[in-house]
Amino acid sequence: MNKIVGKKIFSENVVGLDIEAPRIAKARKAGHFVIVRVDEKGERIPLTISSADSVKGTITLVIQKVGVSSRKLTSLEPGDTVLDIVGPLGQATHVENFGTVLACGGGVGVAPLLPIVEAMKKAGNKVISVIAARNKELLILEDQIREYSDEVIVLTDDGSYGRKGLITEGMEEVIAREKIDHAVIIGPGIMMKFASMVTKKHNIPSIASLNTIMVDGTGMCGACRVTVGGRTRFVCVDGPEFDAAEVDFDEMLMRLNGYKAEELKAAEEYSC
Ligand code: FES
Structure with a gap:
């Protein structure tokens, strides 16, 4: 059992939880994730570690x-517990002094982007962050992203905060005036697909952190398989980050949508 020691409401649908997990807090690196089971009947939910405090022994997860x-x-x-947390899982982000890094985060994807922005900044990079959400309510962690970025561009689909527009517009603006040496893209699958088309068009090496369905998290069940560069890869052990230009996003989106009907039915029954 892991105890919840803090909670932050970002919006009606997005919540941050600080959870006791001392060994994970000590071992985790940027890019690592955990699998959480809320109770005996709970699905195994993969969640990237947004931040951790190795002194307090806590990790922070942002959940939509x-x-x-x-x-x-x-x-x-706070005071409640979850049944178990497994991790840290996956490969840590490759961090080095690339030069100028473009960090692109959409929606709840800004949470896993945060530790990468921090690590890239600490490695000596100039970090330009472009963060976006459907509306002001759904934009999270802006202040924390600003802390480790040289510049931040904020966009919302409806113009309720920052500039009105899509993340790709902010990316194009930065790429038009700066030489970008490396890009990191994290967000909903459809956003990552179009953001990676932008970096591919400009020949910018970029990684995308994939958010597939997972079950075991150890490379055995195949639930998280994706095609990258024509090869089958497992997000849980080979990822979650891959060369964005090589990912078959259409296949990933099709697999992600495969259980939508069941998810909706379960959600309706739960809320009854
Ligand atoms: Fe089972 Fe990745 S979650 S193989």
């Missing part, structure tokens, strides 16, 4: 309400 298990998780309060 999507299905039943994520709703249960976001309804927990």
Whole structure:
């Protein structure tokens, strides 16, 4: 059992939880994720570690309400517990002094982007962050991203905060005036698909952090498989980060949508 020691409401659908997990807090690096089971019947939810405090022994996870298990998780309060947390899992982000790094985060993807922005900045890079959300309510962690960025561009689809526009517009603007040496792209699958088309068009080496369905998290079940550069790869052990230009996003999106009907039905039953 892991105890929740802090909670922050970012919006109606996005919540941050600080959870006791001392060994994970000590071992985690940027890019690592955990798999959480809220209770015996809970799905195994992969969540990237947004930040950690190795002294307090806590990790911070940012969760978006999507299905039943994520709703249960976001309804927990300090003092409550989750059944178990496995991690840190996956490959840590490759961090070095690339020069100028363009960090692109969409929606709840800004949470896993944060530790990468921090690590890239600490490695001596100039970091330009472009963060975007559908509206002001859904924009998270702006202040924390600003802390480690040389410049931040904020966009919302509806213009309720920052500039009105899509993340790709902010990316194009930066690329037009700066030489970008490396890009990091994290967000909803469809956003990553179009953002990676921008970096590919400009020949900018870029990585995307993929958010597939997972079950075991150890490379055995195949639930998280994706095609990268024509090869089958497993997000849980080979990723979650891959060369964005090589990812078959259409296949990933099709697989992600494969359980939508069941997810909706379960969510309806849960809220009844
Ligand atoms: Fe099972 Fe990756 S989650 S192989």
